Amino acid sequence: MNExxxxxxxxGAGPAGLAAAVAAGESGLRVALVDAGPRPGxxxxxxxxxxxxxxxxxxxxxxxxxxxxxxxTAGTRVRHLPLHQVWAVDRAGDAPFTLRLTPAFDGATDEVxxxxxxxAIALCTGGYDRQLPVxxxxxxxxxxxxxxxxxxxxxxxxxxxxxxxAGTGPFLLPVATGLAAAGAEVAAVVEAARPADWLRxxxxxxxxxxxxxxxxxxxxxxxxxxxxxxTRSAVTRVHGGDEVTAVTVERxxxxxxxxxxxxxxxAVDLVAFGWGxxxxxxxxxxxxxxxxxxxxxxxxxxxxxxxxxxxxGVYVAGEATGVGGAAKAVAEGELAGLTAAVDAGRxxxxxxxxxxxxxxxxxxxxxxxxxxxxxxxxxxxxxxxxATVLCRCEEVTVGAVERAREDLGAGDPRTAKLLxxxxxxxxxxxxxxxxxAALLAAGAGRAVTAEDLRALxxxxxxxxxxxxxLAALPEPPDPPDFPDPDTA
Amino acid sequence: xTAELPTFTLTFEGRPLTxxxxxxxxxxLTDAGIRAWRATRxxxxxxxxxxxxxxxxxxxxxxxxxxxQRACLVPAAEGMALTGAPPPLPRxxxxxxxxxx
Ligand SMILES: Cc1cc2nc3c(=O)[nH]c(=O)nc-3n(C[C@H](O)[C@H](O)[C@H](O)COP(=O)(O)OP(=O)(O)OC[C@H]3O[C@@H](n4cnc5c(N)ncnc54)[C@H](O)[C@@H]3O)c2cc1C
Ligand code: FES
Numbered sequence: 386m387n388e389x390x391x392x393x394x395x396x397g398a399g400p401a402g403l404a405a406a407v408a409a410g411e412s413g414l415r416v417a418l419v420d421a422g423p424r425p426g427x428x429x430x431x432x433x434x435x436x437x438x439x440x441x442x443x444x445x446x447x448x449x450x451x452x453x454x455x456x457x458t459a460g461t462r463v464r465h466l467p468l469h470q471v472w473a474v475d476r477a478g479d480a481p482f483t484l485r486l487t488p489a490f491d492g493a494t495d496e497v498x499x500x501x502x503x504x505a506i507a508l509c510t511g512g513y514d515r516q517l518p519v520x521x522x523x524x525x526x527x528x529x530x531x532x533x534x535x536x537x538x539x540x541x542x543x544x545x546x547x548x549x550x551a552g553t554g555p556f557l558l559p560v561a562t563g564l565a566a567a568g569a570e571v572a573a574v575v576e577a578a579r580p581a582d583w584l585r586x587x588x589x590x591x592x593x594x595x596x597x598x599x600x601x602x603x604x605x606x607x608x609x610x611x612x613x614x615x616t617r618s619a620v621t622r623v624h625g626g627d628e629v630t631a632v633t634v635e636r637x638x639x640x641x642x643x644x645x646x647x648x649x650x651x652a653v654d655l656v657a658f659g660w661g662x663x664x665x666x667x668x669x670x671x672x673x674x675x676x677x678x679x680x681x682x683x684x685x686x687x688x689x690x691x692x693x694x695x696x697x698g699v700y701v702a703g704e705a706t707g708v709g710g711a712a713k714a715v716a717e718g719e720l721a722g723l724t725a726a727v728d729a730g731r732x733x734x735x736x737x738x739x740x741x742x743x744x745x746x747x748x749x750x751x752x753x754x755x756x757x758x759x760x761x762x763x764x765x766x767x768x769x770x771x772a773t774v775l776c777r778c779e780e781v782t783v784g785a786v787e788r789a790r791e792d793l794g795a796g797d798p799r800t801a802k803l804l805x806x807x808x809x810x811x812x813x814x815x816x817x818x819x820x821x822a823a824l825l826a827a828g829a830g831r832a833v834t835a836e837d838l839r840a841l842x843x844x845x846x847x848x849x850x851x852x853x854x855l856a857a858l859p860e861p862p863d864p865p866d867f868p869d870p871d872t873a
Numbered sequence: 874x875t876a877e878l879p880t881f882t883l884t885f886e887g888r889p890l891t892x893x894x895x896x897x898x899x900x901x902l903t904d905a906g907i908r909a910w911r912a913t914r915x916x917x918x919x920x921x922x923x924x925x926x927x928x929x930x931x932x933x934x935x936x937x938x939x940x941x942q943r944a945c946l947v948p949a950a951e952g953m954a955l956t957g958a959p960p961p962l963p964r965x966x967x968x969x970x971x972x973x974x
């Protein structure tokens with residue numbers, strides 16, 4: 386802890402964080418790169434040790450960033466701290482930020498660094514699958530689509546034998562083709578939207594031609610594996626006793642309302658649900674930096690064109706500023722790293738900065754078109770029953786939250802959370818936060834607001850820690866006195 | 874994919890499982906056809922993998938006597954003993970967050 390503070394701490398070594406650490410390090414900053422994972426790569430380039438990139442998109446970009454990182458860590462410029470999770474960040478006045486670290490899991494590493502100090506911080510924390518509960522979604526065999534992919538990429542394990550991949554968005558395709566290529570039977574990809582819609586938005590799609598090509602590749606793979614692609618359809622119920630045995634697939638209209646008489650049942654042992662991604666914003670919120678509703682309806686960090694957050698010394702890049710894929714994350718990360726270097730007094734690489742900003746703007750247009758074509762169906766809450774579990778951790782049902790709203794006047798998420806306790810378990814509302822906000826808003830006959838999402842996105846600690854770690858703080862355990870996002 | 878690598882053995886509730894180097898505990902369980910390894914406190918409902926990346930805490934498992942480990946994050950290791958004891962209450966986290974605002 387008496388170590389000289391770093392110029393920049395980068396949290397997350399996914400596409401965004403890797404690019405940020407490399408850009409800042411090569412610009413002459415001393416950088417600490419903290420990541421919960423064992424190896425750099427994040428979600429997109431997740432790989433087993435020694436993997437050669439087979440089956441990965443754009444592995445060359447990763448390999449190049451990784452070797453540049455290695456060059457920097459071989460010197461003293463960049464310190465990489467894998468298997469460390471940041472559970473809190475604090476700062477007294479103008480002093481450097483202190484990042485509190487905990488091992489990613491018990492015994493993850495022999496050399497635990499409990500804290501890192503840095504004058505500036507770049508949050509590249511990515512996100513996780515966005516979930517919409519349906520009856521039966523707590524049965525074993527129901528997984529997040531990204532989790533199915535992570536199991537395959539990280540461990541070479543196929544999560545089931547006969548799968549349905551359901552939700553919305555282009556990410557369903559690589560999950561389905563990945564499963565099929567690994568030997569699982571994919572009974573169907575069930576897509577709520579009608580994706581032809583987004584090809585009709587020439588501006589977005591044309592802006593990133595590489596993406597369209599990638600999409601065509603997945604479509605061909607689906608055909609090759611004879612995977613039916615059902616559009617304007619949704620898995621509205623999961624069946625099974627001790628685990629999944631089947632799903633109900635229904636036709637839905639553009640708003641998500643079920644079209645009667647078009648029901649089918651598929652026998653499956655794996656359901657992979659993906660409704661886009663939710664950015665990880667706990668550290669953004671903890672630092673009092675501004676947030677807003679992004680193009681896909683989730684809460685995202687507010688940043689300027691150079692990736693500065695609304696709090697001085699804080700930068701945000703990647704999925705945390707809005708979900709848009711790995712290429713966008715890499716460009717944003719590099720720009721955030723360069724901006725941090727310029728703000729620390731290094732010469733400005735004006736041309737590069739401008740080129741990156743333009744590339745990001747193009748990727749954002751593309752992402753907006755994608756999100757517009759793959760919205761969360763407005764009326765998905767109509768698929769729920771009273772008994773559907775909303776909060777998986779505390780097993781709070783839809784009915785319990787609706788009763789809190791109707792009988793106790795808990796129309797806002799904060800009150801509902803106190804009364805019915807959704808989002809109060811181990812995951813601190815990461816899984817059910819979006820759905821709870823949507824359910825309460827639908828009950829009140831209004832749209833979800835950024836305020837609703839903020840109330841459910843506030844987590845005193847970015848990761849559960851031991852009492853020992855809390856007690857070991859020099860000051861009394863940081864009571865959750867982070868700046869209130871309402872006033873920030 | 875990595876079939877040529879040597880395998881090793883660990884146990885779940887005393888039953889032997891085979892794993893490959895680099896696999897998570899959850900992957901070893903999944904490969905053995907085990908989809909659930911704990912029951913919820915309230916309903917006693919079976920749970921296993923959900924998010925796959927350490928976010929949801931559905932996959933909690935006891936590893937060599939250490940409770941509440943995330944099976945999706947912990948790498949499988951030779952001789953590891955896994956048990957499905959119910960996890961304790963959440964560790965200090967958001968439990969009293971109501972006081973915060
Ligand atoms: C489970 C999952 C699987 C995905 N698979 C694919 C895929 O196969 N193909 C695809 O195109 N897109 C995939 N995506 C989308 C993908 O995340 C993005 O396109 C891309 O990886 C985003 O890059 P990023 O750098 O913003 O975030 P990420 O790649 O998510 O990287 C964020 C990193 O930050 C770390 N981190 C977060 N919080 C902390 C903290 N508090 N302390 C320490 N470290 C922290 C994480 O461990 C992670 O390594 C997936 C997303 C998820 C959630
Ligand atoms: S499966 Fe979600 S934390 Fe392990």
